[in-house]
Amino acid sequence: MEQPLNLLDEALVLVSSPPPGRVILIEDQVETSGAFVLHHLIKRALSLDSSGVVIFVSLSQPFSHYERILRKLGCNLVAHRENGRFIFFDMLKLECPDGDEGDVIGGGLVDLYRKIQKAVEVGSSALPEHKRCITIMIDDISLLEVAANGSSPYVLDFLHYCHSLTSENGCSLVILNHDDIYSSMMGPTLTLQMEYLADIVIKAEPLVTGLATDVHGQLTVLNKGIVNEHGSLRSKLHNFHFKVKENSVEYFYPGTRT
Numbered sequence: 461m462e463q464p465l466n467l468l469d470e471a472l473v474l475v476s477s478p479p480p481g482r483v484i485l486i487e488d489q490v491e492t493s494g495a496f497v498l499h500h501l502i503k504r505a506l507s508l509d510s511s512g513v514v515i516f517v518s519l520s521q522p523f524s525h526y527e528r529i530l531r532k533l534g535c536n537l538v539a540h541r542e543n544g545r546f547i548f549f550d551m552l553k554l555e556c557p558d559g560d561e562g563d564v565i566g567g568g569l570v571d572l573y574r575k576i577q578k579a580v581e582v583g584s585s586a587l588p589e590h591k592r593c594i595t596i597m598i599d600d601i602s603l604l605e606v607a608a609n610g611s612s613p614y615v616l617d618f619l620h621y622c623h624s625l626t627s628e629n630g631c632s633l634v635i636l637n638h639d640d641i642y643s644s645m646m647g648p649t650l651t652l653q654m655e656y657l658a659d660i661v662i663k664a665e666p667l668v669t670g671l672a673t674d675v676h677g678q679l680t681v682l683n684k685g686i687v688n689e690h691g692s693l694r695s696k697l698h699n700f701h702f703k704v705k706e707n708s709v710e711y712f713y714p715g716t717r718t
Contacts, residue, residue, distance in 0.1 A: 467711035468500065471681035471698035472660060480593055480630045483623060485658035487639040487651075492677040494664030496702075496709050498599055498636050502526070503535045505595045505632075506545060512593030513583035514540075515547045515576055519603035523548050532707045547579045554607045569608065569618040576622065580629050594629065596622060600636040605650060612650050619650075623657055639663070659684050667701070675701045679711070 472484070484501070488494030505514050518526070526548075527537040540546035551572070576596060583594045598604070605615045625631045635658075639651060655661055663680040681698040703710045 467698070467700050467713075468497070468679065468681070468709075469504075471679075471683060471696075471700075473683065480632055481626045482632050482659045483626060483657050484632070484634045484660045484662065485654050486634070486636045486662045486664070488636070488664040489639060489666070492664050492666045494636060494662065494679075495599070496704050497662055497664065497679075498597065498634065499526070499529055499533060500709065501595070501634055502530060502537075502546075502597065503533050505593070506535055506537075506540050512595060513545050513547065513579075515549070515579045515583070515594065515596045517549045517551055517572070517576065517596070517598045519551045519554060519601075519607065520599050522550060522552065534707075544583075547583070549575060551604075551607075554604075569604075569614050570621075573618055573621045577625070580625055580631060584629060593632070595632040595634060596625065597634040598622075598636065600638055601650075601654070602638045615650060616653055619654065619657070664702075674703060676703050677701070678714075 486494045486497050502514060502516070505512050516526070523537070523541075530537050537546055537548075541548060549572075554568070554572070580594055580596070601615070601619070604618070605612060608614050619635075622633055626633050635654060637651065637654060661682045661684075663682075664677055665680065666677050667675060668678075678699065678701050682695060683698070684695045700711050700713050702712075
C-alpha cells in the first residue's frame with residue numbers, strides 16, 4: 461500500500477523510494493538534527509510497495525538505535541535485515557591510522573567502498589532489472605572525516621567512488637552531514653563538493669525567531685532535478701517547518717501554526 465505524501469515527499473518529488481541515480485544531501489546542525497529525514501527515507505525505501513535494497517553505513521549510531529526508531533514508524537528493520545533488504549555496516553569503531561603513509565588512510569576507505577560495492581552487486585543480482593532500486597545511505601560523513609584524521613582528500617575520493625555507483629548501477633545515494641562543524645574551518649571543500657554533486661539538498665535549521673513549542677525547526681529543500689513541461693531541468697526551492705513527534709513528523713508551511 462502506497463504511503464500518503466507529505467510536504468517533504470512533494471518537495472523531493474518522491475513517490476516511494478529515493479529516485480534511482482539521484483544524490484540526496486541532508487545538512488543539519490548539532491542543535492537541529494536532520495536524522496528524521498534519513499529515517500523517513502529508510503521507511504520509504506523499505507515500504508511494502510518497494511522491492512529495493514538499502515545499504516546503510518552508520519558512523520554515528522548502532523543498529524539498535526535505528527531499529528527502535530523505525531519500529532515506532534511502523535518499519536521492522538530486523539525483518540528487512542534478515543531478508544537481505546537492509547544491509548547494515550556498523551562503522552562506529554572505524555579508525556584510519558595516521559602516519560606518514562597517506563595510503564594507510566586511503567586503503568581503509570577503499571576497503572569500506574569495496575564492501576559497499578560488493579553489497580550493491582549482491583543486491584542487484586537479487587532483483588529484476590526493471591525493479592532494481594538500491595539506496596546507499598551514510599550517517600554521517602562528517603564522522604568519516606574524523607575517522608580519517610581530517611584527511612578531506614581521501615574522504616572526497618571515497619565520496620566520488622560512491623557517486624560513481626549512481627551512474628554505473630543506478631543507485632541512489634543519501635548522505636547526512638553536520639554542516640556547522642565546518643563553520644570555523646578554512647575552505648569547507650568537503651561540504652562544497654557534496655552540495656555540487658547533490659541533486660537534492662535538504663537543510664534542517666533552527667527557527668530564525670528562536671525556539672517554539674509547536675515548531676522544532678525549518679527545512680529548506682533545493683531540488684535541482686525538476687523536469688518542466690518542456691522536458692528541461694530546473695531547480696525548485698521549498699521551505700516549510702517541522703515538528704518531530706513520537707511516531708511521526710509533521711510538516712507545515714510557516715504561518716499555519718499558532
